Amino acid sequence: MADKSQLCSVWVGSETGILKGVSLSKKQAFNFCEMSCLSRDQEVCVLGWGDPQETEVLVGSVNGTVKTFSTEKGIFTETRQCGESTHGRFTGLAVTDRALITCVETGLLRVWKEGSTDTVEINAGKNVCRMRQNPSQRNQVATGGKENGLKVWDLERPETPIFTSKNVRNDWLDLRVPEWVRDMAFIPDSDKIITCTGHHQVRVYDPASPQRRPVLEAQFGEYPLTALSLPASQDSVVVGNTHGQLAILDLRKGLVRGCLKGLAGGVRGLQCHPSLPLVASCGLDRFLRVHSLEDRTLQHKVYLKSRLNCVLLSSRDLELSSTGVTGDVEEVKEEGGELDEVWDTMEMIKEKAKKRATEEEEAVVEEAEKKTKKKIKVVK
């Protein structure tokens, strides 16, 4: 179990309550679930990293429990009850210095401190669809929902939000434009927040500017946008809607740069890799897909028998296959181009590491030059 969980670079939560780990390099998926007692009220609503080193995955379920899964040990280490199922589903999960932040659909945002049972509570309005944490300033969170505009909260001042957005002006018929924030993200290196709505709009808000209305608005498609993610390169955003259409939008002008094809069902979870130009998407069609952002092709597609709710990517390189990546092997990968040199260095390494090095080698070879060095059949 432990070695399987250490291989996985993508974590997916499903509606049946199973946490699935996928290793893209080995093209295998593993189910991690407690015993064989599955039930629908353990359906995974949110996934989040428990710590910055990405060794713990926090799994929030419909019945209000937050389970901690350790990737190194391969088992669920802790379970916490953070609310009941009557409060609504989890819409956001985040961690700041030893405190857990959870938000549910009824708008109750709670900060659970470790050790003590009392919580700091914030009421974020009704019908909250999503809560996200600012990756650079860990005590800021944003919430938004149906008829509940974007609000940015500072957890040290729980009474009022530090930024409340204002709805756009009435449309050309002088009717109020309905608002429905489905997902949001903080743009790194600036104060801005980008949201996607159920009325197929993508909006950028800037708390630093005097206007509370959106700074930029773009539209895509005709169906509600359910998920949003910011890739490593600036100035673009990937959005997905309920029809299975994924698009990359340009933030400078608000135009569609391109669409990613392949999804057949509504997108439930979307995440871009922090450094590589890859985006992982999961949805109701029971597939996890990884697309490349540069050429918009499908890199990986994995069938994961249940409907998928959320996806979590680890920051490490997805093609890197295994655990215990030794220093030698990393050097081998970085050298890249000169294959002969690499073969020479390989002979000098011991048996076990050699196996892994050859695996690396195979990955590099297949990517880089497609030579027929595959005669070395390493038993994986």
Place this chain on the structure above:
Amino acid sequence: MDVVEEHDIQDKPTKKKTKKPKKQPKPQHENGDDSMVEKTDPEHVDAPAEFSFPPTFSVSEIKNKQRRHLMFMKLKQEKRKFEQKMAMKKKKKKERDALGDKAPPKEVPKTIENQRVYDETTVNPEDEEVAFDEGTDEFSAYFNRLTNPKVLITTSDRPRGRTVRFCNQLATVIPDAHVYYRRGLALKRVIPQCVARGFTYLMVINEDRKVPNGMVLCHLPDGPTAHFKVSSVRLRKEMKRRGKDPTEHSPEVILNNFTTRLGHSMGRLFAALFPHDPQFVGRQVATFHNQRDFIFFRFHRYIFKNEKRVGIQELGPRFTLKLRSLQKGTFDSKFGEYEWVLKRHENDVCRRRFNL
């Protein structure tokens, strides 16, 4: 692999055999029902008689010499081809018989169904996760015998005669079905009322240019909504050699060829339309046959002439369905989440890849 035969028909092993030859479905379904029944092997008929001339015609009656010559040459060519073909067949048969046991196995002709690209979502019967998923999905209430199906059939606004007759015939085929006139009501408002009155299915037949062309099938408490394209509708009057009208007995249900995960969901959707226990006294059977992503619906009455031979009569309407989208939740085309959407351009890439 044929999956999910709804009811236990182990006592009727030969029934399918007699059905299959009739069922050579044409996915393009442009032709009428004639093609289905009459696709018999023309080999035993005289091959040269391919033109539809009156039987007393002979080449020597044409007065124009050139034309007579041409016709005669054509006739000779065809006869020659036919003879060659027969000769080849005979030779092959002789070789086969000569080799006896050592003969190479008979070559199976390649069909699109044979060449179908393996779909990774094909359900493995022993898969626990899929079994759990199906055991707790929206249809579990029906399959655990907690509810009985009750169907409401309606149409789009202001239906014309053909659609109305189709709905009425569907209501005779599906037990406990009620037909209501639409009166321009919004479906989103109709649905809570149906739920309050205990309906389990809402079926809306959409009409275009006086002909039914679409169907929305919505499983009621909170279940999935499937949107189909309906084509090739044949009402009872248009059926050849049909039997008398169907009786009130619950039919058996046969679901053929729903192999993938999506196919399974569809199969369960159709199965939940009919009551659990078929009344074998009625000897009626409703078949949903999936081939190349088209679902063919037929309604028959069977009778066992003796242990091995079954006679069937087709009653009831027949139509073909093609799934266009499956939406999670009750009907909400604007804001609902879709589990599967037919995207034509992505499906046109490979002719041998199917979804159901």
